Amino acid sequence: MEKPYRDLATYLKEKTGEKTVKLCIDGGFTCPNRDGSRSTGGCLFCGARGAGDFTLDPSLAIAEQVHTRLSAPLGGRRASRFIAYFQSFSSTYAPPVVLRARYDAALCDARVIGLAVATRPDCVDEAVADLLAEYAAHMTVWVELGLQTASDETAARMNLACPRSEFSRAVALLTSRGVDTVAHMMVGLPGEGREDALSTLRMINAHPVCGVKIHSLYVMRDTPLAAMWQSGEYEPLTFAEYTETVALLLAHLRPDMVVHRLTGDCPKHELLAPLWSAEKNKVLDRIHAILRERGWRQGCLYHQERGCRILA
Ligand code: SF4
Numbered sequence: 001m002e003k004p005y006r007d008l009a010t011y012l013k014e015k016t017g018e019k020t021v022k023l024c025i026d027g028g029f030t031c032p033n034r035d036g037s038r039s040t041g042g043c044l045f046c047g048a049r050g051a052g053d054f055t056l057d058p059s060l061a062i063a064e065q066v067h068t069r070l071s072a073p074l075g076g077r078r079a080s081r082f083i084a085y086f087q088s089f090s091s092t093y094a095p096p097v098v099l100r101a102r103y104d105a106a107l108c109d110a111r112v113i114g115l116a117v118a119t120r121p122d123c124v125d126e127a128v129a130d131l132l133a134e135y136a137a138h139m140t141v142w143v144e145l146g147l148q149t150a151s152d153e154t155a156a157r158m159n160l161a162c163p164r165s166e167f168s169r170a171v172a173l174l175t176s177r178g179v180d181t182v183a184h185m186m187v188g189l190p191g192e193g194r195e196d197a198l199s200t201l202r203m204i205n206a207h208p209v210c211g212v213k214i215h216s217l218y219v220m221r222d223t224p225l226a227a228m229w230q231s232g233e234y235e236p237l238t239f240a241e242y243t244e245t246v247a248l249l250l251a252h253l254r255p256d257m258v259v260h261r262l263t264g265d266c267p268k269h270e271l272l273a274p275l276w277s278a279e280k281n282k283v284l285d286r287i288h289a290i291l292r293e294r295g296w297r298q299g300c301l302y303h304q305e306r307g308c309r310i311l312a
Pocket residue numbers: 031032033034041042043046047050051088089090120146160
């Protein structure tokens with residue numbers, strides 16, 4: 001059934017002409033929010049694998065990770081084309097010569113036709129943007145930038161250690177060189193409600209980004225957020241609150257944007273709360289049902305809101 005939003009799988013099929021999926025890679029990077037350059041604590045929700053919880057053993061060489069994924073029983077057969085997705089930590093946080101070697105290593109099989117690189121906005125400088133532009137000139141490339149929230153206050157509370165203005169700078173730098181960007185945002189951050197999530201989405205809408213990833217904030221074992229949850233300082237959203245909020249965000253999302261994700265994905269053995277977030281299909285089904293019930297689709301309230309603002 002056609003989704004009421006522009007989903008990544010359909011977008012990639014249209015773009016490449018074939019079924020194309022991502023291969024999660026741990027590129028062996030670290031993060032300035034953990035190595036002391038910005039901070040040592042990391043974002044309060046970040047687990048030991050730096051958001052790369054579904055990547056293979058990071059001690060494996062990058063090409064080996066790709067070959068292992070492609071030769072797994074479902075790996076090479078679930079699609080004909082693949083995007084190497086550097087998911088763990090800050091995957092532009094190294095000198096360009098190191099980045100080039102690691103990205104090239106992931107392009108070791110002809111079926112890998114592109115790169116997706118997840119990073120922090122403050123880890124994108126001119127040299128990084130120039131390098132990524134070289135790849136983008138002849139293959140599919142996008143950079144995923146961790147915004148999480150439009151509020152500097154929330155960002156400080158979560159120890160993101162990166163001003164929101166860095167997001168605008170990084171998007172401008174990459175866009176000026178023809179490199180696509182995708183914004184990550186989180187729903188359910190401590191102290192934030194539905195209006196705050198909408199503010200973050202409006203900030204993303206106002207930038208020339210090509211896609212969005214909406215994450216539910218979950219509490220992962222052995223993180224600072226886990227201590228906040230255990231002490232009662234943090235209460236995760238309920239299933240109903242989350243799904244209602246995401247449906248509303250989709251209705252306000254700029255219509256040209258590609259939706260890369262609508263929920264978080266924590267390994268079950270690491271998840272403390274909310275337990276509903278382990279049931280990804282149930283979460284997606286409910287979001288789809290809300291959209292259907294309201295007759296909503298991506299962007300249906302985006303134009304309405306803009307029209308009201310113009311008239312006002
Ligand atoms: S920026 Fe990413 S890798 Fe670094 S601490 Fe935050 S979540 Fe973890």
